[in-house]
Amino acid sequence: MRFQNTLSLLTIAAAGVFAQTGELGDAPVVKNNPPGVVYSATLPPSAFTKSAYPDGGNAKGSISAVASPDGVGVIFKVRFSNLPKEGGPFTYHLHNAPVPANGNCTAANSHIDPYMRKDDPPCDSKAPQTCEVGDLSGKHGKITSDPFEASYTDLYASTLNTDPGFFGNLSFVLHFANKTRISCANFEKVQAGTPVPTDNCTTTTKVPVGTGGTTSVPTQSSIPIAGASLVSKSAAMLGAGAASLFAAALLL
């Protein structure tokens, strides 16, 4: 019995399961996110850290988020391109304050961390419930390519405005590996209350998962990512892609 306990402890230690837990415990899975409500955030035309783009400009980047059709977790679709040539792998997080009108990314404060886990030691992606709720790149992977695309379900961030993991009126920040803030953007509600997708669409739609492959990549020609086109893009995604999002949720 004692030997077995010791052995299992050793096994757990070897597997690295002793992840940091928040002072208030692990993040609970959010099960009541309102289906169909989309939030998105798009980086502005010029960087916060100007030295990242000596000739002006900025990374292109957007995050859109919608609850899973069953309300369990939130499906994130993340795209970045035109990243700085050095200083990666880049990280990005949901931050716990909005960006003011002057674009000051320092004012976006720190990560969404309602269970008070702090960012040190780093998130163990094998135990995402122990990570800061806002640490998306810690849980789901850093930005390791340009362009970079990822689609995943996060079970702890929330689109329900009464949940501690709510980010819909907050922001995300893109960082160099050394944590310097390159750029940041506020989330905005894109569209409310679309109907739950019908099942019969799932067989005909491609599943956008991860980077590369069949997913479309933003091109240089689509430089002005205006609010309007973003809205229509996301709306189209919701309509035509709702079934694929659902499929992605099942896969991930």
Ligand SMILES: *[C@@H]1O[C@H](CO)[C@@H](O)[C@H](O)[C@H]1NC(C)=O
């Ligand atoms: C962080 O990394 C960037 C890119 O490599 C560099 O320009 C910047 O000086 C670094 N900042 C600090 C504080 O080390």
Ligand SMILES: *[C@@H]1O[C@H](CO)[C@@H](O)[C@H](O)[C@H]1NC(C)=O
């Ligand atoms: C940016 O925000 C930080 C933190 O709120 C503040 O200390 C700093 O003065 C602000 N800088 C500007 C230029 O507004």
Ligand SMILES: *[C@@H]1O[C@H](CO)[C@@H](O)[C@H](O)[C@H]1NC(C)=O
């Ligand atoms: C964001 O929304 C929540 C819930 O409605 C609210 O409690 C919080 O104060 C808001 N935060 C900001 C920065 O507006």
Ligand SMILES: *[C@@H]1O[C@H](CO)[C@@H](O)[C@H](O)[C@H]1NC(C)=O
């Ligand atoms: C899916 O079902 C809806 C409602 O039942 C129907 O109107 C639509 O034509 C169907 N679509 C396909 C591709 O079968």
Ligand SMILES: [Cu+2]
């Ligand atoms: Cu951050």
